[in-house]
Amino acid sequence: MSRADKLREAFAQSHGAHWHPTDAYSRAVWLGVGLVVCGMFLHQVELVLFGVPLVLSVLLTHKPRGVPKVSVKPVPRGAGAGVVHTVAHLDGADAEIAVVRLPGGMRAVPAHSPDLPVRIRRDAWGPGVDLRLDHLFAGPDGMHVYGPVVGAEHVRTILPPVEHHPSGPLPPRPAGLVGIHRSPRVGDSTELRDIRAFQPGDRLRRIDWRVTTRTGTVHVRERHAEADAEVVLALDTRSDVGTDVAQWSSPHHGATTRPDGSLDRAVRRAASMAAGYLRQGDRVGLVDLSRPQLNVRPGVGRRHLMRIRTQLVVCVQAAGWSSRVALRKLPHGCVVVLLSPFLDDEIAELAVQTRKNGHVVLAVNTLPLPLRPDADTPWGEVAAEMIAAEHRLRLRRMAEHGVAVTREC
Amino acid sequence: MLMRLAIVLAALPVALVLHLESESIAPLLVVTALTVVTVLMPGSAGAALLIGYAALAMAFGDGHPLRLGVLVLIPALHLVHVTAALAAVVPVKTKIEPAALKAPARRFAIVQAIAFVVAAFAAVLPSGPNTGLAEVLGLGALTVVIGVVALRI
Numbered sequence: 001m002s003r004a005d006k007l008r009e010a011f012a013q014s015h016g017a018h019w020h021p022t023d024a025y026s027r028a029v030w031l032g033v034g035l036v037v038c039g040m041f042l043h044q045v046e047l048v049l050f051g052v053p054l055v056l057s058v059l060l061t062h063k064p065r066g067v068p069k070v071s072v073k074p075v076p077r078g079a080g081a082g083v084v085h086t087v088a089h090l091d092g093a094d095a096e097i098a099v100v101r102l103p104g105g106m107r108a109v110p111a112h113s114p115d116l117p118v119r120i121r122r123d124a125w126g127p128g129v130d131l132r133l134d135h136l137f138a139g140p141d142g143m144h145v146y147g148p149v150v151g152a153e154h155v156r157t158i159l160p161p162v163e164h165h166p167s168g169p170l171p172p173r174p175a176g177l178v179g180i181h182r183s184p185r186v187g188d189s190t191e192l193r194d195i196r197a198f199q200p201g202d203r204l205r206r207i208d209w210r211v212t213t214r215t216g217t218v219h220v221r222e223r224h225a226e227a228d229a230e231v232v233l234a235l236d237t238r239s240d241v242g243t244d245v246a247q248w249s250s251p252h253h254g255a256t257t258r259p260d261g262s263l264d265r266a267v268r269r270a271a272s273m274a275a276g277y278l279r280q281g282d283r284v285g286l287v288d289l290s291r292p293q294l295n296v297r298p299g300v301g302r303r304h305l306m307r308i309r310t311q312l313v314v315c316v317q318a319a320g321w322s323s324r325v326a327l328r329k330l331p332h333g334c335v336v337v338l339l340s341p342f343l344d345d346e347i348a349e350l351a352v353q354t355r356k357n358g359h360v361v362l363a364v365n366t367l368p369l370p371l372r373p374d375a376d377t378p379w380g381e382v383a384a385e386m387i388a389a390e391h392r393l394r395l396r397r398m399a400e401h402g403v404a405v406t407r408e409c
Numbered sequence: 410m411l412m413r414l415a416i417v418l419a420a421l422p423v424a425l426v427l428h429l430e431s432e433s434i435a436p437l438l439v440v441t442a443l444t445v446v447t448v449l450m451p452g453s454a455g456a457a458l459l460i461g462y463a464a465l466a467m468a469f470g471d472g473h474p475l476r477l478g479v480l481v482l483i484p485a486l487h488l489v490h491v492t493a494a495l496a497a498v499v500p501v502k503t504k505i506e507p508a509a510l511k512a513p514a515r516r517f518a519i520v521q522a523i524a525f526v527v528a529a530f531a532a533v534l535p536s537g538p539n540t541g542l543a544e545v546l547g548l549g550a551l552t553v554v555i556g557v558v559a560l561r562i
Contacts, residue, residue, distance in 0.1 A: 024494030027457045033555060035464055040551050045474040045531050050464040052527050053487035055554055056520045097509045099499055106503035113508065141513055142494035 017149045019064055025143040028054045061140035066093025068111065068137040068146055070100060072118065072154060075130060082122060087115040088133055095137035095146060103131065111137055125158040125267075126256030126313055159309040160271040194222040230298050230331045231277050233270045234287040235312070236340030236347055237263060237319035241367065245384050246374035256316050262366040263319060266339040267312045269364060273337060274308045284308065285331070288315045289340075289347070290322030298331060325350055335360045338403075341367035343387070348394045352401040363398055363405045367391060411505050412496035413448045416456075419488035420444040423463050426478040426485075430470050447489070451496035460486045475532050483528065484521050491517055 035051025038044070069091040075084050090098050092111025099108045103120055120130050133151035138144070195211055198218035206220040240263035241248045247258075257264040274284045278300060285298035286308050296311045325346055330336065336359050340347050355361045371388055374380030399405045420440065427436035439462060446455035463486055467479055491513060499505065 022494065022497060023452045023454075024456075024490065024497060027454075027460075027490065027494075031457050031460060035461075036551060036554065039468070040547055042468075044468040046468040046479050047464055049475075049479065049483055049524065049528050049531065050460070050467070050486055053483065053520045053524045054460075054490060056523055057487070057490070057516070059554075059557060060516055060520065096512050097495075097498070099503060106500050108499050108503050108505040108509050110506070110509050110511070113506075136498060138495070138498045141491055141516065142498045145498050 015148070017067075017147060019139070019144050019146050021063075021144055022142060024141065025058070028058045028141075028143065032058060057141055058143070061143055062094075063144055064094030064096075064137075064139040064146070068093040068095045068098070070098070070133050070135045070151065072131060072133060073115075075120065075154070075156070084120045084122060084130075086118050086120065086131075088118050089115050092137060094139065096140050097138040097142070099136045099138070101132070101134040101151075122156075122158055124255040124257075124259065125160045126316060127155065127157045128256075130154045130156045157310075157313055159306070160267045160312050162275040162305075162309075163268065163272045164276075192221060192223060195219050196222060229277070229282045230285070230334035231273070231282055232285045232287055232298065232327075232330060232334050232336050233274060233308075234289055234327055234336055234338045234340075235266055235270055235315055236289050236325065236338070236366075237266075237315050238290050238321050238325070239341060239343060240264075240319065241341055241343070243368045243370070244372045244374075245380065245387065246372075246376060256313070257319075260368060262341040262368065263316060265366040265368065266364075267316060269366070270312055270337075270339055271309050275305055278302070278305050283331075285334075286311055286315075287327060288318075289325040289327065289350070290320075291315070291318055292326060292328060294318060298334070327354055330354070330357075330359060333359075335362065337362045337364060339364045339366055341365065342391060342394050342398075343367070345394065348398050351398050351403045355402045361403045363395070363403050365391075365395060365405065365407055369407075410501055411503075412451070412492055412499055413501070415492040416448050416451065416489060416496060417444060419485055419492050420447070420459065422481050422485045423459070423489065426481055427463060427466055430467070430472070430478055436466055447493050448496075451493045456489055456493035459489060475528060480525075480528065483524055484517075487517065487520065487524070 032051045032054025035047045036055060039047030039049075039051060071089045071091070073086045073089070075086050088100065088102070090100070090109070090111060090113060092098055095111035097108055098111040098113070099106060100116065102116065102118055107116070109116065118131065122128075122130070131151075131154040135149055135151060136145060136147035139146075195208055196219065198207065198220050202220045206222075208219050208221045211219040239248075240252070240258050240261050242258045242261040252258045252261075257267070270286070274286070277284050281300065283298040283300050284304065286296040288294040294311060294315050296308055299307070327336065327350060336354050338347070338351050338354075338361060340363070342348060342363070342365055351361050351363050369388070371384045373384035377383075395405045395407060420443075424437055424440040424444070427440055428434070430436075440459065443455050443459040443462065446453060447459055463482060467482055472478070495510075495513065
């Protein structure tokens with residue numbers, strides 16, 4: 001074994017998940033015995049009396065055994081943002097004191113204390129670590145310790161919240177007859193479409209007896225079909241900007257997105273719109289403009305809403321600048337909801353082109369306004385005004401080409 | 410922070426007794442420096458140096474072996490040892506529940522009771538040139554103690 005290996009082994013022996021003596025133990029043994037021996041041989045009673053407590057503290061303690069553990073009761077699945085409560089269970093074995101890093105700070109408690117309440121704050125949606133209980137157990141008088149041990153990470157993914165979002169009428173698409181929109185086709189809804197003479201193949205229960213009696217020939221009532229619409233939520237994940245222009249080029253730490261930034265707004269609106277349209281039976285799909293591999297095909301139902309919300313988190317995790325944006329393989333006759341801060345011409349071009357291809361395009365501006373200029377530079381105010389002016393012009397151009405534009409998200 | 414404060418409180422009587430026993434300010438400065446080292450690095454040799462220095466200073470000072478200063482330092486030096494040991498395993502910004510200190514406090518009391526019984530025994534032992542029997546008994550007891558400690562190591 002080389003010298004480096006010996007040093008490494010010695011270092012590992014003094015740390016980690018096993019019981020090992022501390023400096024206090026060495027101090028009590030060597031200083032205690034040394035004082036007593038010196039006192040005896042030098043005929044100094046004081047030295048003996050000062051050494052006796054140290055020796056006794058070694059004799060009255062023992063090296064702890066067993067494997068102390070800290071476990072956490074899992075947080076129920078589906079618990080969203082806000083404050084979540086759970087408990088940490090301490091199994092102290094032979095330990096006397098447990099030092100645990102809880103979300104509120106470090107706490108030293110008796111090793112055999114009852115379950116510790118743990119309060120977890122979930123401030124933002126997205127992936128994150130709920131809890132990591134780093135811990136250390138100390139034996140009697142801190143002469144032996146177990147640890148410090150890095151706790152297991154309890155990770156979670158909070159899906160974007162769904163806010164109530166009024167969903168307006170959409171162009172019907174006769175491919176699926178499950179929605180609430182009135183279709184030009186004949187169907188089985190309650191809304192009357194026409195009354196006409198009976199034809200072979202008509203169902204008898206559709207006969208309008210009152211008109212039949214009055215006219216003398218058999219007439220039937222035609223009703224509208226109920227059709228669903230197809231909505232494609234197109235998310236621009238290339239940039240995540242807030243109101244403060246000075247912060248645009250600096251990364252944001254601590255959350256998946258900037259709080260109330262353009263990407264946060266886009267994801268929240270996308271989740272809410274998806275929930276609103278899926279609730280009324282429409283088909284909703286998701287498109288990441290810069291990463292087509294993350295797209296979600298249009299679908300219906302509650303599970304599809306979960307799929308879209310989960311994929312929104314995935315899109316945001318993969319967010320970053322991309323040189324190209326693309327909207328390919330759009331379903332025929334679908335409504336495209338484009339969520340973007342519209343900071344470049346390419347995205348505006350894409351919206352106009354999609355409109356020219358015959359789709360209804362709704363451009364939802366996610367740029368937080370008004371912009372706050374960079375105070376550190378004399379050009380900050382001018383730059384912010386230029387950005388805002390270009391942005392206004394871009395939105396106006398899109399509106400002129402038939403794109404429905406919402407200025408505030 | 411509580412355990413660091415406890416180290417300072419335990420070192421206060423040590424500094425006071427050594428200062429009163431000495432005619433210079435040097436012991437006070439030494440104890441203060443070693444206390445600062447112990448508070449900042451409880452896992453270092455600061456506590457051992459502090460206990461060792463105080464013990465030697467008292468042993469080779471003038472006065473009766475069981476004078477008041479010695480009797481004050483017996484619990485004070487033990488308290489320095491215990492608080493430094495606990496401070497070394499508890500991070501600075503830790504909220505310490507009083508219940509966690511109950512067992513160390515109980516053990517401290519037991520150890521001190523035994524230490525003062527030994528001090529009382531030392532007080533009644535005969536002193537002078539004819540102490541052969543006491544020395545033999547003491548050496549025997551020391552051999553037993555060293556043997557037990559060695560077996561525990």
